[in-house]
Amino acid sequence: MPKEIPGIHHVTAIAGEPQQNIEFYADFLGLRLVKLTVNYDDPETYHLYYGDEDGHPGTILTFFPWPGAPGGRKGAGQVTTTSFSIPRDSVRYWVERLGKHEVAFTGPVDRFDEQLISFSDPDGLNLELVAHAGEIRRGWGRGSVPREHAIRGFFGVTLSEEGYEKTSSLLTETMGFKLTKQEGNRFRYAARSGGPGATVDLLCQPDARPGVVSVGTVHHVAWRTPDDGQQKMWREELVEAGLNVTPVIDRKYFHSIYFREPGGVLFEIATDPPGFAIDERKEELGTRLMLPPQFESFREHLVQVLPRVKLPKMA
Ligand code: ZN
DSSP: OOOOOOSEEEEEEEESOHHHHHIIIIIITOOEEEEEEEETTEEEEEEEEEESSSOOTTSEEEEEEOTTOOBOBOOBTEEEEEEEEEEGGGHHHHHHHHHHTTOOEEEEEEETTEEEEEEEOTTOOEEEEEEESOOOOOOOSSSSSOGGGSOOEEEEEEEEESOOHHHHHIIIIISOEEEEEEETTEEEEEETTOSTTOEEEEEEOTTOOBOBOSBTSEEEEEEEESSHHHHHHHHHHHHHTTOOOOOOEEOSSSEEEEEEOTTSOEEEEEESOSOGGGSSOGGGTTSSBOOOHHHHTTHHHHHHHSOOOOOOOOO
């Protein structure tokens, strides 16, 4: 079977205060907190996962909150905008909601075949709501936003790059994306399967300063792969293409490999299985601190050092 990347698996960014992050993404944007855990590489830091009801790949935005850390700098070699998908008829609802919650925004404006609204989260992370026809995913119905207007998952990501040729070759010649549209310095690529969550915009910005990862910036973007076998094949092919790829790392809810694309953005390829229901019942996702076995014996210590947070309510 030929291997394929069906689109985005997740996006991981750095936040400031975890409580503020939960209130923005769950209480305001209406995403489900699907997992409350710790950063496996730094367990005194939370790892917050938001998504749809099940935390399907393509809907998962995750954060490492670094309270008190300085703000990062968005720039070249980073994902500089993360775009969510909303139904075509939900633009008015979201314009009103943003206004009511006093979130500064621009738009709606047209771009290619979509309408989009741009704004930032409280830490300065750039977000878009992209309204378009052809969204078939279901929104979560028990969050703070009615199901009909709920965010359906990712529309895509925008990479800012000093140049675009090498990144473009990696996307099209190795990773199976196609160049579908271009306007000015924006090059749009789509995973072969197409559809929402499969879009990458590459912004060619030769004068942009390199980005600095800290609060308010994206740490990495992960692409989907259906299973461990295909991930192994990806690893071999990427190594052959001259990239430095990590070994497979067990992230409990998925298995991951990481590498830096030629423009400097950290890419990950993550498996769809096993998913977030591996250690919690679906109804209870995100309702308590989940730890992998290696940290379970430090639970008491971790609960003491992690900032206390109030979890979102479900309808
Ligand atoms: Zn990741």
